[in-house]
Amino acid sequence: MKKVIMGNHALSYGAMLGRTQVIAAYPITPQTQVVELLSEMCADKTLDAKFIKVESEHSAMAACLGASLAGARTFTATSSQGLALMHELLHWASGGRMPVVMGNINRAMAPGWNIWADQNDSLSQRDTGWMQFYCSNNQEVLDTVIQAFKISEKLLIPSMVILDAFSLSHTYEIVDIPEQEKVDEYLPPFNPQLKITPDEPHAFGGLTGPEHYFELRYKLQKEMEKAPALIEETGKEYEKMFGRYLGLVDEYRCDDADIILITSGTVGSTARVAVEELRQEGIRVGNLRIKVFRPFPFEIVRNIVKGAEKIAVVDRNISYGHHGIFYEEVKSALYGHNNSVPIFGFIAGLGGRDITPSTFKEITNLALKKKRPEEEIIWIGVKR
Amino acid sequence: MKKEKKMAFSLPEEELMNSGHLACQGCGAALAMRYVLKALGQKVVLCIPACCWSIIDGQFPYSSLDVPIFHCAFETAAVSASGVKAGLEMVGDTETTVVAWAGDGGTFDIGLQALSAVAERNDNILYVCYDNEAYMNTGIQRSSATPYGAWTTTTPVKHFKERPKKDIDAIMAAHRIPYIATASIGYPEDLFRKAKKAKEIEGTRFLHIYAPCPTGWKSRPEDTIKLARMVVQNATFPIYEIEWGEKYTLNIKLKEKKSISDYLKIQGRFRHLTKKEIASMQEEVDRKWERLLSLVNSSREKDQIPS
Amino acid sequence: MRKKKRAQKIVFKSEKDVPLMAMSTGTMLHNKTGAWRNIKPVIDLDNCIQCGICWKFCPDVCIFVEDELPVIDYDYCKGCGICAEECPTKCIAMVEEEK
Ligand SMILES: Cc1ncc(C[n+]2csc(CCOP(=O)(O)OP(=O)(O)O)c2C)c(N)n1
Ligand code: SF4
Ligand code: SF4
Ligand code: SF4
Ligand SMILES: [Mg+2]
Numbered sequence: 003m004k005k006v007i008m009g010n011h012a013l014s015y016g017a018m019l020g021r022t023q024v025i026a027a028y029p030i031t032p033q034t035q036v037v038e039l040l041s042e043m044c045a046d047k048t049l050d051a052k053f054i055k056v057e058s059e060h061s062a063m064a065a066c067l068g069a070s071l072a073g074a075r076t077f078t079a080t081s082s083q084g085l086a087l088m089h090e091l092l093h094w095a096s097g098g099r100m101p102v103v104m105g106n107i108n109r110a111m112a113p114g115w116n117i118w119a120d121q122n123d124s125l126s127q128r129d130t131g132w133m134q135f136y137c138s139n140n141q142e143v144l145d146t147v148i149q150a151f152k153i154s155e156k157l158l159i160p161s162m163v164i165l166d167a168f169s170l171s172h173t174y175e176i177v178d179i180p181e182q183e184k185v186d187e188y189l190p191p192f193n194p195q196l197k198i199t200p201d202e203p204h205a206f207g208g209l210t211g212p213e214h215y216f217e218l219r220y221k222l223q224k225e226m227e228k229a230p231a232l233i234e235e236t237g238k239e240y241e242k243m244f245g246r247y248l249g250l251v252d253e254y255r256c257d258d259a260d261i262i263l264i265t266s267g268t269v270g271s272t273a274r275v276a277v278e279e280l281r282q283e284g285i286r287v288g289n290l291r292i293k294v295f296r297p298f299p300f301e302i303v304r305n306i307v308k309g310a311e312k313i314a315v316v317d318r319n320i321s322y323g324h325h326g327i328f329y330e331e332v333k334s335a336l337y338g339h340n341n342s343v344p345i346f347g348f349i350a351g352l353g354g355r356d357i358t359p360s361t362f363k364e365i366t367n368l369a370l371k372k373k374r375p376e377e378e379i380i381w382i383g384v385k386r
Numbered sequence: 387m388k389k390e391k392k393m394a395f396s397l398p399e400e401e402l403m404n405s406g407h408l409a410c411q412g413c414g415a416a417l418a419m420r421y422v423l424k425a426l427g428q429k430v431v432l433c434i435p436a437c438c439w440s441i442i443d444g445q446f447p448y449s450s451l452d453v454p455i456f457h458c459a460f461e462t463a464a465v466s467a468s469g470v471k472a473g474l475e476m477v478g479d480t481e482t483t484v485v486a487w488a489g490d491g492g493t494f495d496i497g498l499q500a501l502s503a504v505a506e507r508n509d510n511i512l513y514v515c516y517d518n519e520a521y522m523n524t525g526i527q528r529s530s531a532t533p534y535g536a537w538t539t540t541t542p543v544k545h546f547k548e549r550p551k552k553d554i555d556a557i558m559a560a561h562r563i564p565y566i567a568t569a570s571i572g573y574p575e576d577l578f579r580k581a582k583k584a585k586e587i588e589g590t591r592f593l594h595i596y597a598p599c600p601t602g603w604k605s606r607p608e609d610t611i612k613l614a615r616m617v618v619q620n621a622t623f624p625i626y627e628i629e630w631g632e633k634y635t636l637n638i639k640l641k642e643k644k645s646i647s648d649y650l651k652i653q654g655r656f657r658h659l660t661k662k663e664i665a666s667m668q669e670e671v672d673r674k675w676e677r678l679l680s681l682v683n684s685s686r687e688k689d690q691i692p693s
Numbered sequence: 694m695r696k697k698k699r700a701q702k703i704v705f706k707s708e709k710d711v712p713l714m715a716m717s718t719g720t721m722l723h724n725k726t727g728a729w730r731n732i733k734p735v736i737d738l739d740n741c742i743q744c745g746i747c748w749k750f751c752p753d754v755c756i757f758v759e760d761e762l763p764v765i766d767y768d769y770c771k772g773c774g775i776c777a778e779e780c781p782t783k784c785i786a787m788v789e790e791e792k
Contacts, residue, residue: 023476026469052472056465057503064462064500068433068469071456074476076469090459099714158713196714198454198470200429200482205449205717207457214446217708218715393761394745404698405755405769406721411729412773416752444724447703449717574749600773608774608787611750 016147096131118354259288412607572614604654
């Protein structure tokens, strides 16, 4: 069934089709419609789930963890300040191997209060052991939620499905809503390997000394390393059933590109408009959208940029005192594999400042002009 | 040497807590767990946040309890229990009693927000606070359950705690939950009865257990039970129940209300107090006791309370 | 009669043996807390009235009942002295541990 829905509702539909059993969430702009629709779905029984109306995001995640450990499929959604408030429990989720799936709407961190797109909220959670999927359209949001349950439950690692504030969360697009039976076929019920029950009493997450902690974390990383292949495999399976492939990255005209613009999130589509226009001017440019940020898809990124003469990474985020975060990551992926290609790091669009096709043209031209980057960070659009 | 007589047991013999746990000698918190588990039986899940009990239970891959435990974040005991309860119900287990088991710090302070929300929703969990009147896990710092006058490492003798203990039971009563009870490990049969009663009630139940801590109170380990009785007999920690936030029932009536001085004397944490300070503490205890008695006397009958 | 559970050490030879999460699979009984003790309780059974009070108040669950009489499990008794303090006939004495 095709429906015109907003990005936030794509998250809700994903959670519904995934037959989420326990939801705990707290409202924050621009996420509110996610939980509003889910509340309705629970109320009218389109979704047979318990919705715990908690008093904070911290409690939202805590409730999800408890429910997940009890063996239920759990979902929550948040944004920005809410995600930051959850931080402690994000570690708990991965360390406890609780496969919660969460939608996060990328919104800037205060102060000043800013509800617009910016990736610093989710990227600040980089090292919490969650998988992170940055989506670029509403269809992808819905599909990825369903896929995320499958991957998370297989690896026992939680997933964050991420979309930009407003340009996705509140933008209406035509979305194909798959049939429940087909989704059920793709995504079997959660069959937990770890489960809290009086029938088999174990203590979970107690005191753990240096003699064991290390191995537990080693095992988490080893499972995380299996994710790229699993994402591709489940993505192909999804394609077979629903006609849409869900991969690690999404490339556009990179094959013969001299310069590749690397982006994430919705700005990918903006970049592609620029790619078309620049190509008409005879500039061979392509766009690589990195969808999966954790685990970082090293292999595929290396392969795609192999032939490029230059790379420009565009970040709507910053690690203060360092670089744009995708820029750091791309450089670290290429180090020792492709040391000669110049990589330019651009920061644009913080706090929802517009990123337009001409932004990408400016970026491309700047990168073409210079042999190598002369600055650690090239700021785009700062009034100075 | 076999005797004719049978050993007298005032509590069931079955133990769900094993020896070998890591509590200090004479730990009241350990006894609280032992008694509550005797009452609840095996069909429980415990959610234990950071507190002494997260250590007492033992080190991975071991546990000293024969019931499952979710060791959860410090401020999340109540809502973790709500989550577990919801999860269990969705996977078809509606029987298990889900218990949040937290210290006073995890209850009165950092966990109060989540607890209040759980109580306001009347989530179907049993919340147990074992109260040792300070943060013991981290080395005896004051909490809002620390009584007036007490020494802790953050309320040194020269600057002892000058504010009274927070009245958590009144706060919980204001949420109008079905059941609140105070108990002391000095009266195990009363505690046992309350835990059993709480188990059968639906909604948020709150059990507040006084649990002396010889390490943190600088008392002798062998005085643990004595202290847990004295505190009741001198009305510092009265034993009562509150139903639906309105019906107060006093469970241990005092024939003769003792003075607090003997109780204070055997705890190093109060040693520095002057006569004047003790007198003002006594006044406060008396005032609170009178207030409780009037609540008990003016309580509405249970069937008059709209639930 | 108390059923005696087994005290068992769990050894992980490699990370493969370690569960996915810090999940307990055994009791703390391997931890013989009797070693913490400085003074030990000794019961004079002749004066014991079988009231069960010592059993009831032991925080370490190490007084059990055999043939209707209390027996202390010295493997675990931490020597807190509660049993001696609470015994109504004062038939439990705390004596120096021979080291
Ligand atoms: C978020 C957070 N802050 C601080 C701590 C450190 N911490 C662990 S237990 C504890 C005190 C616990 O006190 P209480 O709840 O009274 O339990 P007790 O240790 O006295 O049994 C503190 C401060 C923590 N684990 N998590
Ligand atoms: S510090 Fe106090 S509460 Fe904690 S284990 Fe020791 S005696 Fe028990
Ligand atoms: S001394 Fe303490 S630990 Fe030992 S048996 Fe008596 S009560 Fe139990
Ligand atoms: S408390 Fe004393 S009298 Fe009672 S059973 Fe124990 S040893 Fe015997
Ligand atoms: Mg405490």
